[in-house]
Amino acid sequence: MPLKSLNERDGIFYRYSMLKKETDIRLRKDRIGSYLKKYMEEFVFQEFSDSYMEKAGVTDLMKGVQIPLRKEDVEGFEGGSGIKAFYIADNMAKIMGIDPHFRYTEHYVAFLLKMFDYKIFEGMLEKGRALAEKGEYDSACIYFRSTLCMNPTYLYGMYSYAKVCRAMYLESGDEAYIGRFKAEAMDYFELITEMHPKFAEAYYYLGYAYLNMGLYSKAQITWKEFINLTQDANDRQEICERLQQIKGPVEIEHGYNAVLAGRYQEGIAALEPYLESDFKTWWPLFYFVGVCYARTGRVNDAIGSFKRVLSFNGSHLESMEELVNLYAINQDVTNETKYRKKIELIRGNLSEE
8 A cells, every 4th residue: 555545544543532532521631520420329329140140141241231220129139029121221321421431331331232222322312302491401511412422423312411511501600611512512512513424503502612612713714614504594583693792802803813823024914993882891902902012112102001901901011021121122111110010010920820
């Protein structure tokens, strides 16, 4: 096989391997599992009898594997009256959903698929959706995660999981919780666009996620793709209006990127028109314009811009550092010293915190 073909094949295999680690909830780092672990306390563990495993034809899968039981199920399980297979399946699903990295997850997946085939993860999906409708988000999240343990790239499992993570962080006031669930939701909306690129709804929510992070160009690109894919006239109209609203921020973001790339005249041309616009209270706008002025020798204009930043964000260290340098150029020792002291004071306060 030619070297180029080998390299292409290896590249595809590498991307597939990386994507599997990203999409398989059993392999991914679990950023939200710590919030669900408390539900493990509802279960105790036993093992199937040899006679049951032989009868069900699962000895090779379940020998030595502990089975989750609700505490109220134990008497029936041990006493010989037994419990219905569906209840055991439900318990297994919950354990996997609570902790996809659980030591017996692979055994539970194999057992459930053997006993119930694909209907099992579709059933868990429906249970999760019903719970989400009632606002029982923790339980819904657990069922969606169990669905993904059984079929990691199942479109509706991925989408439902992303949406419930979004609903969960929107209801929370805890910053750490919000951060973890927001990141999980965004990851899954992004993964859907990669694994199921014709699924419009993922682009809808992903656009809002980018917007909330101030990533206006990404939101614009994502929403344009949504408009190309969606069949919902109302949603299309909503997003068309959003695209109109972010035209200015997108242009400003392009200006920021020009500044970061060292294209200062381009940055000035892109950003100056917005200094007296509806965005005149955006302190980053004045910061980036100030950088452009400073790098192109417009010292006094730069000083004015950085002081404008500080009128909105009084502890912005980068602007103060720029002012120190600019006042040094102007040989203004008084103001240079003033901002050096402010920087030291703020850094001292930050180190104490």
